[in-house]
Amino acid sequence: MRRFFCAYNMKRNTPKNMSDQKLFQDSKTGKLVEFISTHDKEFAMVKDAGGNVTFMTLDQLVPYDRDKGRLVKIAQLEQEIPEEALPDPIVPIEDMRLNLNAAQAEQIAKRLPGVGFATAKKIVELRMSLSGERFANLKQLENIPRVNWDQLIEEDLIFIS
Helix, strand or coil: CCCCCCHHHHHHHCCHHHHCCCEEEECCCCCEEEEEEEECCCEEEEEECCCCEEEEEHHHEEEEECCCEECCCCCCCCCCCCCCCCCCCCCCCCCCCEECCCCCHHHHHHHCCCCCHHHHHHHHHHHHHCHHHCCCCHHHHHHCCCCCHHHHHHCCCEECC
């Protein structure tokens, strides 16, 4: 047997607290909606200002009066839980060393003491001539003369990645 919607069904299915009130506010979006009927025990059929009929949970609806506004205050959200502190970093966030596989000639010349722009260009040219266009280890840098690589490695100014 099919049930047809009628005013009698609406009054019969409507909870007592909803039957007197027709206008509600959606607590999530703040939109005003008109109550039509309940659907199951948890949902209500409502119509918004555009005439769209949708279903909302009964918990989501707050009674609304045109003259007074909201008739019931929305329950406060859960108490704020303080954020836990960041863990101490193991690897420094700002790595001051220079990655020779990613650096341009200008960066190499500016950041490494004793390396000029001409030598920096030779470092980049050597890197581009290698397979994969990357240095595999720091020993490959010994092919560039006039640079004290041992000192740069000791001072921890460069790295290869």
